[in-house]
Amino acid sequence: MVGSRAQIRRAKVLTWIALLLGACFAGLPVLWMVASSFKSNLEIFAYPPALVDNSFSFGAYLAVLGDPGQLRFFFNSYLVAILVTICTVVTSILAGYSFSRYDFRFKRFLTLTIIGVQSVPPITLMIPYFGLIVWLGLYNSYTALVLTYMVFTLSYAIIMMTGYFNTLPRDLDEAVMIDGGGSFVTLWRILVPISLPGIVSVGVYTFMLAWNEFLFALTLTRTNDMRTVPIGIHLLMGQHSFEWNQMMALSVLGSLPVLILFLLFQRYFIAGMSAGSIKG
Amino acid sequence: MLPYAYLSPTLALLSALTIIPIATVFLYSLVDNVIVNPNPPVFVGLDNYEEVLTNRKFRGALGNTFYFAIVSVVAHFIIGLSFALLLNTRLIGNKTKAFFRVIYILPWVFTASIIAILWRLLLNPHGVINFVLLELGFVQEKMEWLSDRDLALNAVTFINIWAGYPFYMVSFLAGLQGIPDDLYEAGRVDGANSWQLFRFITLPQLRPIIVSLALLDFIWTVHQFTLVWMTTGGGPMRSTEVLSTYTYKAAFSSHEYSIASTLAMIILAICTFIGIFYVRNQRMADE
Numbered sequence: 215m216v217g218s219r220a221q222i223r224r225a226k227v228l229t230w231i232a233l234l235l236g237a238c239f240a241g242l243p244v245l246w247m248v249a250s251s252f253k254s255n256l257e258i259f260a261y262p263p264a265l266v267d268n269s270f271s272f273g274a275y276l277a278v279l280g281d282p283g284q285l286r287f288f289f290n291s292y293l294v295a296i297l298v299t300i301c302t303v304v305t306s307i308l309a310g311y312s313f314s315r316y317d318f319r320f321k322r323f324l325t326l327t328i329i330g331v332q333s334v335p336p337i338t339l340m341i342p343y344f345g346l347i348v349w350l351g352l353y354n355s356y357t358a359l360v361l362t363y364m365v366f367t368l369s370y371a372i373i374m375m376t377g378y379f380n381t382l383p384r385d386l387d388e389a390v391m392i393d394g395g396g397s398f399v400t401l402w403r404i405l406v407p408i409s410l411p412g413i414v415s416v417g418v419y420t421f422m423l424a425w426n427e428f429l430f431a432l433t434l435t436r437t438n439d440m441r442t443v444p445i446g447i448h449l450l451m452g453q454h455s456f457e458w459n460q461m462m463a464l465s466v467l468g469s470l471p472v473l474i475l476f477l478l479f480q481r482y483f484i485a486g487m488s489a490g491s492i493k494g
Numbered sequence: 495m496l497p498y499a500y501l502s503p504t505l506a507l508l509s510a511l512t513i514i515p516i517a518t519v520f521l522y523s524l525v526d527n528v529i530v531n532p533n534p535p536v537f538v539g540l541d542n543y544e545e546v547l548t549n550r551k552f553r554g555a556l557g558n559t560f561y562f563a564i565v566s567v568v569a570h571f572i573i574g575l576s577f578a579l580l581l582n583t584r585l586i587g588n589k590t591k592a593f594f595r596v597i598y599i600l601p602w603v604f605t606a607s608i609i610a611i612l613w614r615l616l617l618n619p620h621g622v623i624n625f626v627l628l629e630l631g632f633v634q635e636k637m638e639w640l641s642d643r644d645l646a647l648n649a650v651t652f653i654n655i656w657a658g659y660p661f662y663m664v665s666f667l668a669g670l671q672g673i674p675d676d677l678y679e680a681g682r683v684d685g686a687n688s689w690q691l692f693r694f695i696t697l698p699q700l701r702p703i704i705v706s707l708a709l710l711d712f713i714w715t716v717h718q719f720t721l722v723w724m725t726t727g728g729g730p731m732r733s734t735e736v737l738s739t740y741t742y743k744a745a746f747s748s749h750e751y752s753i754a755s756t757l758a759m760i761i762l763a764i765c766t767f768i769g770i771f772y773v774r775n776q777r778m779a780d781e
Contacts, residue, residue, distance in 0.1 A: 226585045233586070233594055236577055241597045243656070244604075246622060247612050259620040309504040316497035324501070326773055331512055332710070333769030335717030337738045338758040341522065341745055342515035365511045368504060397496060426605035428720040433746070444607040448724060451611060458615055465608040473603050477596075 251275070251462035258458040274463035284464065286439055287446035290356075291425055292471075294442060297360045298424040299417050302367045306416055307409075309368075310375025311401050315387065325376075331369040336429050339365070347434055354436045362430045367420040374419070378412030379405065415482040422472050443468040516762070522755035542756040552757070554732055555740040562651050562722075562736055563715040567708050569655040574662025574707075575700075581663075582670045595667075602660035610724035613653045614640065643733035646726050650734050654721055658714075662707055669703045670696070702775065709772040713765045737761050 245265070250258055254269035278284050312318075313325060343362055352358040386408075387400040406413070431442045441449065447468065450461050498505075523542055527533045546552050577598050581591050601609070616623050617639040627633045639649040673696065681691050697704075719738040722728065728735035728743065737757060745754035 222585070229580065229583055229585050232576075232580055236580060237594060237597045239656075240600050240660075243612060243616055244600050246616060250615060258615070259618065261620075261625070263622045263625050305503045305507070308500040312497040312500035316500075318497040321497075324505075328504075328508070329773050329776055330766075330769055331508065333713045333765045333772060334512060334516070335713075335738070335758075335761050335765050337717050337719055337741050338519060338762040338765075339512070339515045340742070341751060341755055341758055342518040343511075344745075345518070346511075346515060361507070361511060364507055368507065372504065428605070428607055444605050444720070447607045447611055451724070461611050462615070465604070465611060469604050469608060472605075476599070476603055480596075 247462050248466055251459055251466050253459050255457055255459045274457075274459035275467070277457075277460050278463050278467060283438060284446060287441055287443045288467070290440060291442040291444075291468075294356055294359045294363070295421050295424040297356070298363045298367060299421045301360060302364055302371045302420045303413060303417050305364070305368060306371035306375045307401070307406060307413070309372045310379050311397075311405065313372070313376040314379035315384070315397075328369045328372055331365070336366065340429060340433055343430065344433055353434065354440050356440075358434045359427075359431060359442075362434065363424050363427055366427075367423050370423075371416045371420055374416050375409075375412060378409055378415075382408065411482060414479060418475050418479050418482055421475065425472055519755045519758050519762075522752055523759045526752050528751045528755070538752075542752050543760075546753060546756045546760065551732065551735070551740065555735045555737050558647060558734060559716055559736040559738075561647065562654065562718070563712050565651050566654045566658060566715045567711050570659045570662050570711055571704065571708060573655065573659040575666050577659070577663045578666035578670055579696075581667060598663060599660045601657050602664075604657070606657065606718075606720035607724050609653065609657045610721055613649075613656075614725060617649060640726055641730050643730045646730060646734045650722055650725055653725060654715065654718065657721065658711065661711070665703055665707055666700060669700045673699045705775050706772065709768055709775065713768050713772070716764055716768075717761055737764075 249265045251274050252270050252272070253267060254271065254273065257267050257269040260267060309328075313321065339362075347353050347358045347362075350358075352361075382405060386404055387397075390400045390404050391397070426444065427442070428444045428448075431445050432448070435441055435445070438449070443464070447461060447464055450457065450464065522528045524537060524539060525535045526538050526542070527535045581595050581598065583591075604612070615621060618624075619636045619638050623639075624633070624636045628636070637645065639645050677695050677699070678691055681695055686694065717738050718736070719742065722734055722736050722739050723742065726734040728739040738761065741754050741757040741761065744750045744757060
């Protein structure tokens with residue numbers, strides 16, 4: 215950078231102003247969510263509004279956590295998201311290995327199909343899924359959610375896993391093969407352990423997609439004991455009186471898993487997020 | 495056979511849950527009296543398509559969908575790139591940048607139904623946004639952001655903009671860090687100013703990412719359902735009706751499954767059309 219001190223100083227001040235304005239745009243709504251979750255429902259629309267007022271309490275959180283029905287939403291969300299993550303990771307490791315290490319007849323066609331699946335709208339599949347899932351006797355079951363979510367997690371996961379395996383030298387697996395190990399052994403003993411960063415990216419990204427899913431959770435489950443967190447929030451909204459503070463508390467609690475995952479695995483998260491769209 | 499064996503779980507799942515369902519929904523769109531109708535199904539050819547395409551409600555939803563998607567994509571691009579450039583500057587320390595990066599990424603941590611409920615609180619006529627705008631004198635009265643038919647579509651689009659820009663920002667950050675410094679140095683030697691460096695080095699280098707992101711985001715926004723459904727449900731007076739909410743209502747409120755399937759096929763056609771460009775762009779990035 216060439217420029218006088220005064221110019222650099224001015225640029226710095228402008229950058230700071232822009233940074234703070236951006237932070238307000240991104241962060242203030244979230245701050246308001248957290249603040250509202252500690253208010254009483256009567257104070258939510260108090261005039262003039264205050265970030266913290268004298269109704270401050272953990273009441274909304276206690277109400278959510280003390281309600282077995284709402285805890286069940288969390289249990290369901292965790293269970294489904296974890297199952298989807300495990301199934302997606304295993305399936306995508308197998309598929310990624312195949313795409314990365316073998317040449318076969320329909321490889322190009324299958325790769326393009328898997329990339330193409332990303333553009334299939336969930337709403338298109340909703341009507342036939344409804345019929346198919348009922349016909350299979352899976353309506354209102356965890357299996358229905360796990361299978362249908364995987365359609366949307368798998369294509370990203372496979373693209374990411376193939377990309378990761380492609381960065382590993384082939385000499386590695388060839389050395390094991392010469393020593394008499396089969397391809398399956400090579401994959402699980404050699405490639406999987408050194409691909410851990412890639413696998414974590416896939417896992418974190420899959421968990422997040424599954425945790426957030428809404429449309430299928432809404433249409434493929436019926437009873438409240440099968441509902442997930444996003445649907446739980448939808449149900450709270452459908453009630454006669456809006457318990458805003460409880461909805462905000464449920465939102466904060468429902469976002470914590472993804473936030474914690476994000477803070478722990480930020481690097482992997484960002485790698486995973488961009489891999490799906492950039493490289494292919 | 496080995497590569498196919500490794501692919502078999504993927505192929506089984508994808509054929510059972512994408513290819514067969516798409517074939518089914520296409521079939522439904524050609525037939526009347528499907529699913530919950532006591533009358534026997536009748537093959538009607540493309541009649542359902544004619545009925546949908548000449549319907550005023552459909553045209554309204556189509557227009558809203560494109561407005562929603564195009565404004566969102568453009569705004570996502572501008573905000574995402576601006577924030578990425580801010581976070582990539584050398585004027586600010588790395589710790590500070592890491593802190594702001596976490597704040598800027600925040601909207602992306604929240605699922606669509608939470609974003610919807612949060613903005614219903616913020617945009618409530620008695621809510622904090624109206625308070626601030628009134629105090630600053632930008633509006634003269636409490637605005638019904640989500641229940642005024644002249645404002646609702648823009649309000650929902652704004653919420654979607656807030657929710658979606660971090661994806662661009664993060665991808666652009668990765669892209670910016672991949673641009674070699676030599677290029678900028680060569681540019682400076684040639685006497686280029688910051689705008690020219692941005693225009694002739696940064697933008698062209700980011701081009702493949704920009705194209706991918708915009709196409710993918712356009713597809714996602716065209717089939718966005720949750721956010722619209724949970725903020726306005728398509729109302730008031732269908733002013734925020736998009737193709738996905740219209741399809742959902744046709745299926746689960748009116749039980750017109752043939753019409754819903756036809757709508758679903760039209761959304762698929764739009765997304766596939768964009769998807770072809772996306773796949774081609776990905777392929778070029780690979781080679």
